Amino acid sequence: MRLFVAVNPPTRAIEELAAATASLRELPGADRLRWSxxxxxxxxxxxxxxxxxxxxxxxxxxxxTVAVGHPRLRLRLAGGGTFGDRVLWCGVQGGTAALRRLADAVRDALDVTDDHPFHPHLTLARSRFRAGGMRAMADAMRGFRGTEWEAGSVYLMRSETGFGPARYTVVERVRTQGRGELRDER
Structure with a gap:
């Protein structure tokens, strides 16, 4: 099984981001990207x-064991950027320091070695080749600021690739510590 560990934004945050990114698909170069x-x-x-x-x-x-040692996080999807000319992403604001600590603890507990430091983001699109126009798309995302939400779970996810877009399914959901009701998590 091809697996990863993630925090999944709630439906409302996804809908806000989808509305904010709809116009990006009309910008020059957008047709050469693989949109997630x-x-x-x-x-x-x-x-x-x-x-x-x-x-x-x-x-x-x-x-x-890792999740119970970490608090619920107040996060929001906001802004945007690129990793070179190959990945367009939406940023994360709020409890990002705590999110980094959680990611580090997950990587340590699961013996994950990664050459890239953790950078909180949500991937919007990828390109196999240098894609012109990606910087303009990231700039267009600069003003986006979604509604704050509470992340109270960590997910072990399965990735299935092949023809078409990758499909992700939840293998396990574990809750972080904290009080209060979880909001519309998926």
């Missing part, structure tokens, strides 16, 4: 890669 599906929008904390199915229970236990 809104159903798969998430904040990746750690990519695990291919994992044997019999290791999932151990991963779930470790993830639960």
């Amino acid at each position: 599906e809104t159903a798969g929008w998430h904040l990746t904390l750690a990519f695990l890669g291919d994992v044997p199915a019999d290791e999932v229970p151990q991963l779930s236990e470790k993830l639960a």
Whole structure:
């Protein structure tokens, strides 16, 4: 199973971002990008890669142990940027320092080695080749500021690739510590 660990924004945050990004698809160069599906929008904390199915229970236990040691997070999707000319993303504001600590703890507990430091973002589009116009799209996102939401769960997710867009399914959901009711998480 190809797995990763993520925080999934609630439906309202996804809908706000979808509305804000709809006009980006009309900008020059947008037709050369592979746009991610809104159903798969998430904040990746750690990519695990291919994992044997019999290791999932151990991963779930470790993830639960990490999650209980971290608070619920107040986050919002906001702004945008690029990773070079290959990835267009939406940024995250709010409890990003706590989100970084959570990502670091997940990576440590699950023995994930990654050459890239954690950068809170949600991937909107990718390009295999240098795509002109991506900077203009990121600039167009500069004023976006979604509604604040509470992240109270961490998800072990399965990624299935092949023809068409990647499909993501929840393998395990673990709650972080904190009080109050969780809001519209998916």
